[in-house]
Amino acid sequence: MGLPRTATTFAPPVMEARRWLDGVTHPADRPLLNVSQAAPVDAPPQPMLEAMAQIVLTDPAAHLYGPVLGLPDLREAVADRWSRDYGGTVSPAQVAITSGCNQAFAAAIATLCAEGDEVILPVPYYFNHAMWLDMSGVVTVPLQTGDGLIPDARDAAALITERTRAIVLVSPNNPGGVEYPAATLAAFRDLCHAQGVALIVDETYRDFDARTGAAHDLFIDPDWDDTLIQLYSFSKAYRLTGHRVGAITAAPARLAEVEKFLDTVAICPNQLGQRAALWGMRNLDQWLAGERAEILDRRAVIQDQFAPLAAQGWKILGCGAYFAYLQHPFDLPSDQVAQRLVAGAGILCLPGTMFRPKADTAGQRELRIAFANIDRAGIAELFTRLAAYTP
Structure with missing residues (x-):
């Protein structure tokens, strides 16, 4: 047994x-x-708390089930922001809202992997990623990083087998804090595209990147969703950790599979948290x-x-x-x-x-x-x- x-x-x-x-x-x-x-x-900041209080009092839909893939207005806001920030084209159909970024990762893996498949994680890794792979029957393949904790796509290429389904990158990194150069992300994108595996990029901490402008050009390719799955969390940006609001950006066909996972785990993301995140995107840039x-x-x-x-x-x-x-x-x-x-x-x-x-x-x-x-x-x-x- x-x-x-x-x-x-x-x-x-x-x-x-x-x-x-x-x-x-x-x-x-x-x-x-x-x-x-x-x-x-x-x-959260006082203006957001006041907005959330009004939502609780005046928006009956905030207390009901909503769409499994998230509030349409929030999906549209993320798509617009990503298109602007990364200089590419992201549509609302390529965005789903999740109950935190950990759930976004879990959903992505559920759409990619079967028992015994492999996923490459640079080490040191975010421990919840390794935990979910373990519980999914997926083999974690560690990718060593050198000085600066930056992974090398050439090293990853040597680890790819017929069971490899994805490479996961976290930038800015947890736990290392380092920001992966755009060229590093592009090299991994090219490797994954050539090998037919997914590139999962967790950008939970994108709002605290020290660089100005786009951190990478992955969304500029009109066919970016053939390879890229991007994850995000509103928790760190707007202090919404307890409301559990994240996002996954991927191909519509993959999000149709994600919907199956989300519907059976949480039915829909937190309604108040989604509305707070949307209010934050519209009002809290400064x-x-x-x-x-x-x-x-x-x-x-x-x-x-x-x-x-x-x-x-x-x-x-x-x-x-x-x-x-x-x-x-x-x-x-x-x-x-x-x-x-x-x-x-x-x-x-x-x-x-x-x-x-x-x-x-x-x-x-x-x-x-x-x-x-x-x-x-x-x-x-x-x-x-x-x-x-x-x-």
Whole structure:
């Protein structure tokens, strides 16, 4: 008898890390610095809250089932924005709204893969991607990344087999923070097109990319949906994490298959969340630009103030979006370092072992710092504590 699906994968890393807090007290002069989760903890901005309150009170449809593939006005808004931002052509028929970006990934894999198929993930990878592949009976094929954590399409080509169904890229990257060059994405697009496999590009953090203009030209090809499946999350842009609103952009024929998955899992995306996301796209561009500027400022602080830690043997392997991905100098595996940091320094972060397969020992030297919820002063305090800490 085989294992049930959920038994084929590991425990949710963020929830596992939270259990490290059990029984640990933090003195008033050294409160916990929680840099474990890549999600804003603040509520949406006040104007959005007021708009949402009016929606709750005045829009009866916000409380009912809606179209499985999402609110038509929101699908149209995403298509228009993507067409403008990427310089290509995206139609509403190529957009579906999902209950968060994780569901968008799950739906995409459900349309692509059968038992025993393979999907290539650059490592370190986003752990929920690996978890869903495990539970789907799909083999995760790790693609090693070199200096800068940028994957190479030539290395990926050597991993493709007759069972390969997709390559997944996350840019800006979780957990590494790095922004993949446009040329890298184009090379993967060309490889996937030539090999007849899908290219899944998760752009959850696109709103916090440090570059100006389009991050890539994948949508310029009029036949982009032959190969590309793009994923997005409204959670990070508008602080809507609890409302679970994401998007998948792909060929209409694929979205017809996605509809089967979504209808049996959630029936429709969150109605209030969709309307809030639409209101945000129509009204919060200037506010979102300020949010991006704040995140980029924190990234700069991390890079500019890292020298004392570097002198102690720490390294920045990647930095961007919400993340700093670090190499620690200690003669202990990172899962032990991360657990000891809770009581020893009042820091909750995730070890690199959570972002790589068990057999990949590189994760034993790595830690992910999610800095979306610590300001300049918090970053300075984080570095002070890390510099003073010994296991």
